[in-house]
Amino acid sequence: MALFNKDKIAAIRGSNDNKPLIMLIDDEPDNLTVLVDLLGAQYRLMTSPNGRDAYAQIQAMDNREELSLIISDQRMPEMTGTELFAQIKDLIPDTVRIILTGYADVKAIIDAINDANIYKFMLKPYDPPQLLLTVKRALEYADMKRKIRRYTKTLETKVTERTLALQQKNAELEQKKDQLVMQEKMAAMGVLTGGLAHEFRNPLNFITNLSRMMCELVAEGRALLHQPLDEAGKIALDGVFEDLHANADVINTQSGHMNRIVDAMAAMIRPTSGQKRPTPLNEFAAEYVNFAYHHHKLVHGGLSVDLMFHLDERLGDIMINPQTLSHALLNLANNAIEAVSGETGKAGRVVLKTQQVADGVIIRLEDNGCGIKETDHTKVFEPFHTAKGVRSGHIGLGLSVAYDIVVKEHGGDLTLQSKAGEGTVVSIHLPA
Ligand SMILES: Nc1ncnc2c1ncn2[C@@H]1O[C@H](COP(=O)(O)OP(=O)(O)OP(=O)(O)O)[C@@H](O)[C@H]1O
Numbered sequence: 001m002a003l004f005n006k007d008k009i010a011a012i013r014g015s016n017d018n019k020p021l022i023m024l025i026d027d028e029p030d031n032l033t034v035l036v037d038l039l040g041a042q043y044r045l046m047t048s049p050n051g052r053d054a055y056a057q058i059q060a061m062d063n064r065e066e067l068s069l070i071i072s073d074q075r076m077p078e079m080t081g082t083e084l085f086a087q088i089k090d091l092i093p094d095t096v097r098i099i100l101t102g103y104a105d106v107k108a109i110i111d112a113i114n115d116a117n118i119y120k121f122m123l124k125p126y127d128p129p130q131l132l133l134t135v136k137r138a139l140e141y142a143d144m145k146r147k148i149r150r151y152t153k154t155l156e157t158k159v160t161e162r163t164l165a166l167q168q169k170n171a172e173l174e175q176k177k178d179q180l181v182m183q184e185k186m187a188a189m190g191v192l193t194g195g196l197a198h199e200f201r202n203p204l205n206f207i208t209n210l211s212r213m214m215c216e217l218v219a220e221g222r223a224l225l226h227q228p229l230d231e232a233g234k235i236a237l238d239g240v241f242e243d244l245h246a247n248a249d250v251i252n253t254q255s256g257h258m259n260r261i262v263d264a265m266a267a268m269i270r271p272t273s274g275q276k277r278p279t280p281l282n283e284f285a286a287e288y289v290n291f292a293y294h295h296h297k298l299v300h301g302g303l304s305v306d307l308m309f310h311l312d313e314r315l316g317d318i319m320i321n322p323q324t325l326s327h328a329l330l331n332l333a334n335n336a337i338e339a340v341s342g343e344t345g346k347a348g349r350v351v352l353k354t355q356q357v358a359d360g361v362i363i364r365l366e367d368n369g370c371g372i373k374e375t376d377h378t379k380v381f382e383p384f385h386t387a388k389g390v391r392s393g394h395i396g397l398g399l400s401v402a403y404d405i406v407v408k409e410h411g412g413d414l415t416l417q418s419k420a421g422e423g424t425v426v427s428i429h430l431p432a
């Protein structure tokens, strides 16, 4: 049996190579020496004569995680091997533990498994090749544990880094989105203000010029009244009144037009409210097309339009903003009804169709009205484009507002197919 040799052990401990580091604990110096002889050539070794000293050594180490394996005797004074292992479990969680014992101590084995998380329990006297093999396996196991921990740590760091990066990206995107929405709003405001200025200039010119003329006419009438009113004077005064009336009439029409623009603008602003919520689409669409139809009947009377519904029964609740989409539907239904109520020489027909498709739903409004000539197909979506004339009360915002609601707010499509003299089909496609 080789003798316990302090110098030899110190030399082994001092060798600073990449060999795995093992701690050997036994209160019998001879036993330690045997182990050192057996393992010293292949591994870096630390030794300790008892549990208390071992614990102190481990605590003092600043490279604790390098300690791959501890082989400890079970029966030692003051502290058993399993007691020591239970104490250092949290201090060095990746270090693999082996107990050597001369007794088949059942309690110790159970304690070891339950409390100290021991890799192997070996009975003395052990077979050296068997011990070497066990040490080799235990070190492989330690290495694997360490790799897993390192990998988990890297993964955790990576996940944290990625999450942080994503959060940052998200915040940037949100900020960009807000900026874009703001820019879009400003651009829309620009277009709208430009359009408004243009729309208001004519009626305002009329009102300014005609009211000035009216002042002159009043002065003219007063002058006539200050003279003796003969027949010619009466005719002249009547002419003044007639002109005053005509001017007031034009002012009334023009201010009415401006009023309608202001009303439409208010209605346009209102649809930005409301929230998306599940809505039964068939009932919803039918209700608003019906409403437009009855409204026309009431206002214009004698409307003879055939209103038909082809609704896809598979359609259930769809996420929409009913407040705004109802506005869009009303605009489209009004256009369809107005198109068939003119002099088209045929019986008017408006059909509402809904259809479930793979990527969403389609709402179609078909009419056999006057249709739109091809060169106007894109123009009709421009704000203030109307072919209905100033006196009609239309200001040409219906389609542009509907387009904004369907495309910009709901992320859908609004398309128009039309042939002059034959009719028009407007389709809304809403994504699922
Ligand atoms: N279904 C349709 N059939 C024929 N023409 C249409 C139809 N829908 C729209 N149009 C044409 O497109 C133009 C623009 O429509 P839009 O709804 O934007 O404005 P409007 O109906 O003229 O006015 P508003 O809707 O503001 O009362 C209309 O003036 C009309 O010429």
Ligand SMILES: [Mg+2]
Pocket: 331, 334, 335, 397, 398, 399
């Ligand atoms: Mg319209």
